[in-house]
Amino acid sequence: MSSTQCLDAAAFSSRAALLAMVSCHVAGLFFLPMMPLVMGTLTSDFAAQALSLGSIASAQLTTTALGAFTFTVIGTRITCRHIVVTAITCELLLNVVTMATSSFTEFLALRALSGFSQGHLLAAAGACAALSKKTEKNFALYNATLAIFAVAFLFVGSLVAPLYGHAGVFTLFVVVNVLALCFIYVGFPHFILRTNSAPFCEDRVGIPKEGVQALIALIFFGVALSGTQTFIERLGFWHGASLEVVATSLGWGWCIAIVTPFILIWLMRRCKGNLVLLLPAYTLIAGLAIILSLAQTTIVYLIAVALFTPFIMFIEPLQFGVLGQLDDTGRLAALGPAAISIGSGLGPLILGVLVNNFGLHSVGITAGSLLSISLLFLYPVCSTANSKVLKKQ
Numbered sequence: 591m592s593s594t595q596c597l598d599a600a601a602f603s604s605r606a607a608l609l610a611m612v613s614c615h616v617a618g619l620f621f622l623p624m625m626p627l628v629m630g631t632l633t634s635d636f637a638a639q640a641l642s643l644g645s646i647a648s649a650q651l652t653t654t655a656l657g658a659f660t661f662t663v664i665g666t667r668i669t670c671r672h673i674v675v676t677a678i679t680c681e682l683l684l685n686v687v688t689m690a691t692s693s694f695t696e697f698l699a700l701r702a703l704s705g706f707s708q709g710h711l712l713a714a715a716g717a718c719a720a721l722s723k724k725t726e727k728n729f730a731l732y733n734a735t736l737a738i739f740a741v742a743f744l745f746v747g748s749l750v751a752p753l754y755g756h757a758g759v760f761t762l763f764v765v766v767n768v769l770a771l772c773f774i775y776v777g778f779p780h781f782i783l784r785t786n787s788a789p790f791c792e793d794r795v796g797i798p799k800e801g802v803q804a805l806i807a808l809i810f811f812g813v814a815l816s817g818t819q820t821f822i823e824r825l826g827f828w829h830g831a832s833l834e835v836v837a838t839s840l841g842w843g844w845c846i847a848i849v850t851p852f853i854l855i856w857l858m859r860r861c862k863g864n865l866v867l868l869l870p871a872y873t874l875i876a877g878l879a880i881i882l883s884l885a886q887t888t889i890v891y892l893i894a895v896a897l898f899t900p901f902i903m904f905i906e907p908l909q910f911g912v913l914g915q916l917d918d919t920g921r922l923a924a925l926g927p928a929a930i931s932i933g934s935g936l937g938p939l940i941l942g943v944l945v946n947n948f949g950l951h952s953v954g955i956t957a958g959s960l961l962s963i964s965l966l967f968l969y970p971v972c973s974t975a976n977s978k979v980l981k982k983q
Contacts, residue, residue, distance in 0.1 A: 657709020
């Protein structure tokens with residue numbers, strides 16, 4: 591196996607490579623399931639208000655997008671293994687420093703730097719999944735593993751956060767980073783991203799029109815996703831649920847999410863194309879987002895919280911499967927996390943402004959509307975991608 595070019599799908603199928611790929615995804619996305627606990631401890635440790643919470647999430651998620659874009663550029667010149675090992679090492683060190691910080695300004699700067707490292711990790715995981723030619727299956731594996739970690743650490747975090755604040759929560763981040771560093775160092779494959787393929791050559795800009803449309807859909811998806819995650823703890827307080835209760839509900843949601851990716855794989859074997867699955871999943875998650883705000887009782891809100899995450903885990907492999915079908919170099923799949931992160935960076939700011947002006951009930955209504963817009967962009971792209979696959983067969 592060459593140390594600079596390893597694009598054979600078999601190179602991404604070994605057990606060590608799969609563990610490294612999964613580690614990239616989990617370490618890069620661990621902030622997402624832990625976001626409610628992070629935001630809750632920021633409220634207690636720094637007396638942060640809605641706009642301050644939004645600025646923290648936006649800083650981290652915006653730099654995540656920048657990191658993913660950077661990976662797609664330097665990954666065509668430098669061995670991706672070196673990039674990933676450097677990124678996870680930096681992420682580990684930044685989280686150690688975050689544990690000890692007592693300044694909101696320092697916390698904001700550290701989260702921005704952390705996001706840049708996470709962007710590289712997520713882009714690497716996306717590129718590897720596409721290059722393996724098993725995009726949906728690998729993303730299902732990614733999400734199942736993330737769900738297992740989320741379940742364990744949300745339950746532990748709900749106990750740690752009230753006692754040790756953000757220092758206790760970020761200790762859990764460090765544990766995940768150490769494990770990821772070990773697996774990445776042992777098994778992450780050597781490869782450099784290609785810059786051309788049949789789909790890319792069709793367009794002088796480098797990205798097919800359908801790819802651009804898919805990335806726009808992911809931006810809207812990211813806005814809705816991060817907006818709800820940023821204020822889901824505040825919504826719980828509004829509905830009469832404590833941080834511990836919300837964290838427990840999220841934990842049960844991640845328990846369900848462990849099974850969701852395997853249900854997706856089972857359904858994909860029986861459905862022609864992923865359009866059949868994408869449409870109802872998007873419809874249901876948009877409805878759940880609206881229920882988060884309009885729930886009439888606390889128990890209805892908590893049920894919506896528990897179901898929201900499994901549907902995200904169900905939809906994401908389908909989204910990246912479309913990107914993998916449109917481009918076989920892995921670059922479009924690597925740009926997927928960047929697109930979601932752009933939306934995720936905007937989400938907390940947009941929702942923070944709406945919360946300050948219209949109240950917390952605007953969170954779910956806005957998220958549901960944005961998810962519907964995302965589907966409108968993704969639906970025709972998914973149809974085109976499925977047609978291309980059928981033609982090849």
